[in-house]
Amino acid sequence: MPSVTYIEHNGTEYRIEVEDGLSVMRGAVxxxxxxxxxxxxxxxxxxxxxxxxxxxxxxxxxxxxxxxASMLSFAATAQPNSRLxxxxxxxxxxxxxxxxxxxxxx
Amino acid sequence: MSEQPPRIVIAGAGHAGGSAAAFLRQxxxxxxxxxxxxxxxxxxxxxxxxxxxxxxxxxxxxxxLRPARFYAQQNIELRLGTRLEVLDRAAKRLVLSxxxxxxxxxxxxxxxxxxxxxxxPGADLAGVLALRGTIDADALQAALKPGARLAVIGGxxxxxxxxxxxxxxxxxxxxxxxxxRVLARVAGADLSAFLERAHRARGVEIVTGAQVxxxxxxxxxxxxVLLQDGTRIPADTVLVGIGAMPNxxxxxxxxxxxxxxxxxxxxxxxxxxxxYAIGDCTQRPLPLYDRAGRLExxxxxxxxxxxxxxxxxxxxxxxxxxxxxxxxxxxxxxxMAGLAFDARETVVRGDMAADSFAVFHLDAAQRVLAVEAVNxxxxxxxxxxxxxxxxxxxxxxxxxxxxxxxxxxx
Numbered sequence: 001m002p003s004v005t006y007i008e009h010n011g012t013e014y015r016i017e018v019e020d021g022l023s024v025m026r027g028a029v030x031x032x033x034x035x036x037x038x039x040x041x042x043x044x045x046x047x048x049x050x051x052x053x054x055x056x057x058x059x060x061x062x063x064x065x066x067x068x069a070s071m072l073s074f075a076a077t078a079q080p081n082s083r084l085x086x087x088x089x090x091x092x093x094x095x096x097x098x099x100x101x102x103x104x105x106x
Numbered sequence: 107m108s109e110q111p112p113r114i115v116i117a118g119a120g121h122a123g124g125s126a127a128a129f130l131r132q133x134x135x136x137x138x139x140x141x142x143x144x145x146x147x148x149x150x151x152x153x154x155x156x157x158x159x160x161x162x163x164x165x166x167x168x169x170x171l172r173p174a175r176f177y178a179q180q181n182i183e184l185r186l187g188t189r190l191e192v193l194d195r196a197a198k199r200l201v202l203s204x205x206x207x208x209x210x211x212x213x214x215x216x217x218x219x220x221x222x223x224x225x226x227p228g229a230d231l232a233g234v235l236a237l238r239g240t241i242d243a244d245a246l247q248a249a250l251k252p253g254a255r256l257a258v259i260g261g262x263x264x265x266x267x268x269x270x271x272x273x274x275x276x277x278x279x280x281x282x283x284x285x286x287r288v289l290a291r292v293a294g295a296d297l298s299a300f301l302e303r304a305h306r307a308r309g310v311e312i313v314t315g316a317q318v319x320x321x322x323x324x325x326x327x328x329x330x331v332l333l334q335d336g337t338r339i340p341a342d343t344v345l346v347g348i349g350a351m352p353n354x355x356x357x358x359x360x361x362x363x364x365x366x367x368x369x370x371x372x373x374x375x376x377x378x379x380x381x382y383a384i385g386d387c388t389q390r391p392l393p394l395y396d397r398a399g400r401l402e403x404x405x406x407x408x409x410x411x412x413x414x415x416x417x418x419x420x421x422x423x424x425x426x427x428x429x430x431x432x433x434x435x436x437x438x439x440x441x442m443a444g445l446a447f448d449a450r451e452t453v454v455r456g457d458m459a460a461d462s463f464a465v466f467h468l469d470a471a472q473r474v475l476a477v478e479a480v481n482x483x484x485x486x487x488x489x490x491x492x493x494x495x496x497x498x499x500x501x502x503x504x505x506x507x508x509x510x511x512x513x514x515x516x
Contacts, residue, residue, distance in 0.1 A: 029172070030172055030173050030176060031176075031179075032128060032131060032132055032176070032179075032180055034132045037408070039404065039405050039408050040153075040404070040405075040432060041151045041153065041154070041404075043432070043434075045432040045439070045441060046405070046430070046432070047487065067439075067483050070483035070484040070487065071483050071487055073484060073487065073512070074484065074487030074488055074490075074491055074512075074515070075487075106424070106425065106427055
């Protein structure tokens with residue numbers, strides 16, 4: 001199974017195996033990783049699964065959709081490498097992905 | 107007395123109860139956690155039931171709030187298929203419907219709400235359904251075959267979402283609303299009018315200002331909805347979507363302060379220091395609006411789950427959030443933030459005819475109270491921020507799509 005390393009704002013790291021096809025948000029929520037909420041369940045409706053994608057992985061994770069970019073444009077802590085993790089589906093190609101969490105989702 | 111780690115019992119395994127269990131572990135609760143749920147399934151997401159689940163686009167796994175293994179991994183005891191029957195506050199003891207007794211050190215009431223029943227003849231006919239859980243949704247899905255005729259009593263969000271799903275499944279749909287417009291209690295007039303047009307354009311019949319007299323049946327099964335003016339609307343499936351009643355009887359009998367719901371503060375504490383309450387069953391402070399009220403929504407369930415878990419774990423309360431809601435109907439994504447109490451003025455930004463716009467509700471001082479966005483995520487996010495800041499905005503600037511909302515929200 002491909003793995004994702006989630007790094008909390010305080011530096012705590014979680015290496016989690018995430019089933020192919022599941023979202024990076026689901027991987028965190030399903031395993032009790034703090035810092036990713038996913039209030040809307042992955043509908044790209046709430047912007048509470050905001051992560052910063054490690055620069056090395058930006059090309060492989062792709063670019064946000066218009067809906068996602070709009071949601072991110074008002075996240076207080078958005079950066080150029082910001083994504084909503086419910087919109088990144090795991091694949092073998094993303095094995096080893098590293099994402100960091102902002103200080104807060106709300 | 108031996109020092110047992112304290113045990114939290116969470117009564118109710120919906121979105122609120124399930125989230126509270128997860129947040130308690132995330133925030134470091136070391137004692138026992140027992141989650142008691144009436145339904146047979148572990149906590150799951152209800153919003154897809156009227157949409158993706160009905161259309162066969164969701165699975166039990168995708169619906170689940172957490173995977174089945176999560177509860178064992180997190181040492182959360184699940185007691186499913188049973189519910190709270192007796193709450194003895196003096197003894198800190200519960201009796202469940204399966205007859206077992208359960209002691210608690212701290213109790214979280216996440217009792218939810220139940221669909222309001224239709225007090226009219228024919229409400230007990232086969233084919234008359236409500237929608238709250240997966241069992242209801244499965245019955246509805248089985249009924250909504252191509253060519254089926256669905257009548258929805260009540261033009262609320264659930265009714266409109268199911269009507270949209272029914273059309274997608276090839277069934278006919280009629281929405282019958284008692285008030286002069288759909289969503290009369292929960293949305294502004296502009297959004298109601300837009301959605302009525304949108305539904306009619308996609309083949310849903312909408313009847314407003316209509317009083318239902320009875321559901322008529324044949325051989326025990328629903329055949330038509332009869333209105334007081336004599337109109338007969340043929341239907342083989344009738345969805346009753348006329349609101350929900352909070353499950354607060356047990357709390358009231360136990361002597362907890364109750365109003366429209368179980369009264370709680372911003373740490374989800376009830377009038378009993380050992381008892382918290384979260385989700386649909388509560389009446390909570392609405393700090394931005396200087397009043398208290400009930401919020402039936404997933405974001406509220408999660409916010410209150412965090413409040414209770416934080417307080418129980420000795421953490422500061424999370425900052426209050428702007429209440430928000432979402433709904434999907436056809437290809438329309440609705441996102442609403444804030445509550446339009448005391449609204450004096452509405453401003454439409456964007457193009458209603460192009461199915462992409464937002465309605466802002468302002469008070470007498472031109473503070474933004476609420477936003478209702480349709481296919482307009484930027485306006486939703488900006489509106490949520492404006493509401494949180496209680497920002498005053500000139501209506502002409504808000505209306506002007508050439509003025510970026512980023513400037514107004516700065």
